[in-house]
Amino acid sequence: MSSTVSAELPDPIAKGLLPEGFRDRLPPRAEAAVNLEQAMMAAIRPHGYERVAPPLAEFEESLVTRLAGAETQDLLRLIDPLSQRTIALRPDMTAQVGRIAATRLGHRPRPLRLAYAGPVLRVRKPQVGATREALQLGAELIGSDHVRAVEEILTIALEALAATGAKDISVDLTLPSLVGELAEGPWPVADLPAVRNALDGKDHAQLRAAGGTAYAPLIEAAGPAGEALAALRSANMGEAFCARLDAAERLAATASRFGSVSLDPTERLGFEYQTWAGFSLYAGGAPAEIGRGGTYTIRHPDGHEEAAAGFSLYVDPLVEAGLGIGASRRIFLPLGTADGIAQRLRTEGWVAVAALFEEDSPEANACTYIWDGEARPL
Numbered sequence: 493m494s495s496t497v498s499a500e501l502p503d504p505i506a507k508g509l510l511p512e513g514f515r516d517r518l519p520p521r522a523e524a525a526v527n528l529e530q531a532m533m534a535a536i537r538p539h540g541y542e543r544v545a546p547p548l549a550e551f552e553e554s555l556v557t558r559l560a561g562a563e564t565q566d567l568l569r570l571i572d573p574l575s576q577r578t579i580a581l582r583p584d585m586t587a588q589v590g591r592i593a594a595t596r597l598g599h600r601p602r603p604l605r606l607a608y609a610g611p612v613l614r615v616r617k618p619q620v621g622a623t624r625e626a627l628q629l630g631a632e633l634i635g636s637d638h639v640r641a642v643e644e645i646l647t648i649a650l651e652a653l654a655a656t657g658a659k660d661i662s663v664d665l666t667l668p669s670l671v672g673e674l675a676e677g678p679w680p681v682a683d684l685p686a687v688r689n690a691l692d693g694k695d696h697a698q699l700r701a702a703g704g705t706a707y708a709p710l711i712e713a714a715g716p717a718g719e720a721l722a723a724l725r726s727a728n729m730g731e732a733f734c735a736r737l738d739a740a741e742r743l744a745a746t747a748s749r750f751g752s753v754s755l756d757p758t759e760r761l762g763f764e765y766q767t768w769a770g771f772s773l774y775a776g777g778a779p780a781e782i783g784r785g786g787t788y789t790i791r792h793p794d795g796h797e798e799a800a801a802g803f804s805l806y807v808d809p810l811v812e813a814g815l816g817i818g819a820s821r822r823i824f825l826p827l828g829t830a831d832g833i834a835q836r837l838r839t840e841g842w843v844a845v846a847a848l849f850e851e852d853s854p855e856a857n858a859c860t861y862i863w864d865g866e867a868r869p870l
């Protein structure tokens with residue numbers, strides 16, 4: 493967190509008063525979070541994404557089984573006294589949107605474009621400094637994971653981020669399913685988990701020991717997108733993977749309109765259910781990742797699977813970067829201010845605080861103007 497922000501904003505976490513990782517959003521953070529949510533949703537809506545509002549909790553199994561590849565995660569579970577079944581608080585809204593798309597909106601033509609915003613809750617903190625309760629918002633395009641669908645999703649995510657006033661935007665691209673597909677195709681290995689671990693640590697010696705020497709070029713091919721893609725192209729993955737690299741190049745080109753782009757083809761942390769494409773978004777001054785997205789697969793009740801692409805953005809890191817704090821002009825109206833003045837000023841965009849008692853003061857109400865027949869700066 494930058495020093496200017498921490499000087500302006502009181503400490504977000506009330507230690508000991510709330511469980512670890514939970515917070516009260518105080519002024520001006522609470523308002524900033526709402527402003528940022530509105531700015532981002534306003535950027536998403538004109539692309540045709542209709543809002544859905546799934547519930548805060550639902551049956552555990554539907555949260556964990558809806559998306560193919562999603563690992564059983566730690567969920568905050570409770571027994572519902574009414575149904576006597578285990579329900580869980582949502583850690584992420586994408587699976588809920590997947591459930592809605594596969595069931596109640598299963599009859600709607602594809603692609604189906606849905607947007608959402610609301611709190612999510614994780615049992616563990618995802619990153620240093622991050623909270624367990626987060627305000628998540630996003631958009632999901634259901635019915636395709638074509639590169640064009642991902643280009644649309646990535647563009648909207650970045651437009652939404654830019655709409656908050658965020659500066660120094662950067663995008664990390666990843667290819668979450670690449671290693672698994674190479675293992676099933678041109679580069680077979682005996683112990684895939686060991687190879688994945690070595691790639692996570694970018695550890696050449698461990699990679700050799702795991703029998704994954706063929707994968708060494710993937711460690712080198714991480715960095716600025718242009719160079720990383722060139723390195724991947726010379727890694728001899730075979731014809732079948734050329735189209736994948738062309739697609740990654742298109743995504744890099746899309747993202748480069750908004751900021752700097754890097755590629756790490758083996759990054760998988762936080763991409764448990766994403767398939768061929770994944771991305772993380774960052775902005776200057778924000779202490780944590782702002783969002784993530786990519787392609788994934790929804791399981792329908794009849795067993796068939798449907799491709800989708802989407803993104804989620806998290807509001808709190810942007811608040812920590814000092815964004816969303818509206819510069820409202822606050823005016824103090826002393827006792828006896830004529831009727832109608834307050835209302836007029838408020839419709840003109842002022843925050844007008846009316847005195848209740850003689851001893852009320854502009855200072856105590858954080859006002860920088862006072863009304864004395866006109867708005868006078870203090």
Ligand SMILES: N[C@@H](Cc1c[nH]c[nH+]1)C(=O)O
Nearest residue numbers: 586784785786802803804
């Ligand atoms: N919900 C995912 C991101 C995502 C949305 N759609 C696809 N992926 C997350 O927050 O990490």
